[in-house]
Amino acid sequence: MVFEKDCSNIIPLRLEKLIGIGQEGRTYQAVRNDTNEVVAVKCILLDFDQSAQEKKIKHYQTHLQKIGKLDHPNLVRHIHCQRDAERHESGLPQYHIIMEFCKGAPLSDIVKTITMTPVLLRRWTRQLVEGIAYLHDDLHCVHRDIKGSNILLSSMDISTCQLKISDMGDMKFLRSETTQVNEVSGYKGTFAFMSPEIIVELDKHNVGRRTDIWSLGCVVVEMVTGRLPKFVNISDGRELTGMHAVMYFVAMGGSPVIPDNLPGPVADFIGNCLRHNPADRPSAVELKEHSFLSADDIITSP
Template structure:
């Protein structure tokens, strides 16, 4: 078996890969040492990682592929290209990449307080939900202003820091739109994401119209429900097809009774069945429910 090194340093990207990607990836220039595995999913494994030069703790995503698997490399490069152009306190920061023959290492900001899914398991107090909802909405608005649809917003993809910041991450499903100004439902024509957080138009793809930025807003509403109840929407259903049938037939996840009138109204604008009637992230930032001050202000 090939020995797996835990200490690395940036290597030159093979020309064959550069030719396939047609993009210049930001390559790291520091030595690093891998720590413990902290996550694993469809898009690879995630480890803690230390910058040996500075001592900074980071997260490192390892994506494995077959030699000369240009398709995987190109798809990953597209994801990184989305990452590179944006810096914001409420988005997980991307530092760079190492590309090797059979794996790619992606270096990102490490969020030391885990995921929103984890901290919400017992439900959160409303004043905390309002603070978190504002920061998530800000992050979504930044993406949408850059013409990016996240497509997989859920508690497991939202991270917390010890300073109290919320950071939206895991852009594995994200897509860059051709027209930044367009906000209509037909911006995207593929079905990706997590069923419990999917908007109706993502599931039904009515008349082949696809979906757009409004689908992220529905997912935001589902995350707010998750913060209130401690459970994902539609938790009573075991199978994705059951959830997709319910949402596809026009049902909405119930709005929690213990939420304030402002919170219920905020959710009503997120969970509007007709995507054209759903509020945008920019509109939601003017809603009373998220008119709260954060440490960044």
């Protein structure tokens, strides 16, 4: 189903189960009453002030008209956006973003419970690279918050499911089809996956496509270790866990620990993604050709 461009149309919904809570609002599993299709619905609280409401709605409608162009098996589809006829229990009006429903769990949950095989690691990493390449080169946008919790499994069948990049409500569309300096301004991201250029510049930073590549490297680390990327102080071997400590460490030249028992192609792939100078990182298209994605034996148990 393609994105419904007329946001004045109201899709009748039945919210059934809370499946996520984020900064923007709560996400529910729901059913479309007109088609019986199971969908995911993000419920965003609006302001009481009418002018603030309209400003926020205009922002979402403009942004979602662009996101509605997404058409890739490794990206969550956005179907529609609309006002909710009913108010939240707080009395605030609500806005609905209707998306494809993924039956599987977030990648960050799954990697804690499964044994990551060479075939699975290669297949899932390739899917992520394909999805990021599509965002960067076909839609000319940067995600800015790629992490395991924002990547969903299309089903719980590990052998056949697709990984789908989600939470694209704050993507930034670029001014050019080719990578430029100062492509994006704005602070976004989760600290364990933040690129150095985001951390160093904070709210005045200049970020482009290569910031997603750093985050991809962190996600691959998460997949092979089954945990968030680990940051270790080289001088005393102490693991850094606090947000400010990790951000300072990365800003000063540090990066996540790459497990030392990984075969060469895997370690090299991660290392290329985690180069501190964004200009030195490969593009998503270049990563498609990396030996990691075609090697037979690419991982041992971490």
